[in-house]
Structures are given as C-alpha cells and as structure tokens.
Amino acid sequence: MSSIANNTSTIKPSQPSIIVPVARKGVTQEQARAVFAELFGDKHIRNVVVDERRSTKTQAYYCRIFVHFTVWPKDKTAQKFRNDLINGETIEVIYDDPWFWKCQAMRPREKNSEEQTERRLELPKPKPITPHTEKAKEEMKAEVEKEQNYLTLAEWEAEKRERKRGLDNYLGKNSTDKTQDSTMDSPTDDNTSETTELCRTMTER
Helix, strand or coil: CCCCCCCHHHCCCCCCCEEEEEECCCCCHHHHHHHHHHHHCHHHEEEEEEEEEECCCCCCEEEEEEEEECCCCCCHHHHHHHHHHHCCCCEEEEEECCEEEEEEECCCCCCCHHHHCCCCCCCCCCCCCCHHHHHHHHHHHHHHHHHHHCCCHHHHHHHHHHHHHHHHHHHHHHHHHHHHHHHHHCCCHHHHHHHHHHHHHHHHC
16 A cells, blocks of 8 residues: 655654544544544544535445544554554554444645646636727617617508508699699680681781
8 A cells, every 4th residue: 555654754743634434424523532532542632523424326424534633642552553544554443343444544635836826717808998899889789779769560561551652642632733734724725716716817907
C-alpha cells in the first residue's frame, strides 16, 4: 500500500486524523467517541464527527466517522497504530464484538502550483456600445413599434376596399357632372339650324 509519508517526523503530532469510511446508520457521536477514548484516552481526542450519508448506488443510509486528535499518545500501542495508518494500512477496531470499523488515515489534499492560485471562470466581456450597435438598436426598436401598430391583414384588406369604394364614388360623380356640363354647352340641332338661317339672311342683305 502507498504510504502517506515516508518520514513521520514531518507530520504534526496531532496527525493523522482517523476516518471510518463506512459505519452503520444510527451511530452517535457519543458512541464513537467512547470507543476511541478507550483506545487512546479521552484527553487526546479533540473532536469526533459523525456524518450521515446516503449511497448513490443502493440508496442506503450509512455514517462516516472522523476522529481528530489534540496529540497522539506516546505509548507504543498508539504509536504503532499511528505509524500503520501513516503507511497506508487499514486497521480494524472492534466496537461491539464481533462488529468492527475499518479505520484509515485521513489523507491531506494534494496541492500543486496550479492549485495555489485561485481559479476563476473567465466570462466573455460584453461588447462595447458603438454607433453601429446603437443604430441597430434604434432600428430594431422602430421595427417593434411598427409591428405593434401594424394593422392585421383582415383590417388592411377592409381598409383597402373602403378606400377603393370612396375613390370609385368620387370618380363616378365627376364623370356624371362632366357629362351634364357637356350636354348644356353643346348646341341642339334646332339651335344650329336657326343660327345658320340667320347667317344666310344677313348675307343676302
């Protein structure tokens, strides 16, 4: 198994913390603390956290247990336990015979130079408003207003028919008036005969 560190002297006396990846549902913080306090002494344990979770595969509930130390005990049993964890071993701790928890060392998150800097999501910058885009906005606004005020096709057809009817009435009236005027101005056959006779008499004289 891969080890967490080859030299335990580089690890803080309070490390590593212990993690139990899977424990039965219903384990309380007090129960978990009592088990590890019996192994290492309660004064050496800083905190115990029980985190209830749900499996995405089976949908079953389970718990994770985290044990954090103020400092690891100096006795041989505790130090062997600690060294085995550091070297990547999984250690079984009996909490209710024959039931046990599989304990592992919490591994620190590996960091590299790229992760040291904050990663930011670069969003595209909005385009500046230029005269061209401003003009396009005005044109679009005018089109929308025109669309909103535009008559429906049926209304437009009705209006067109009404205008045509008015125009036809107007043209028909003018045509009638002109016909009447031309009739009044045009001489009748009788008037023409009388005028011709008058001209002949005046010539003979």
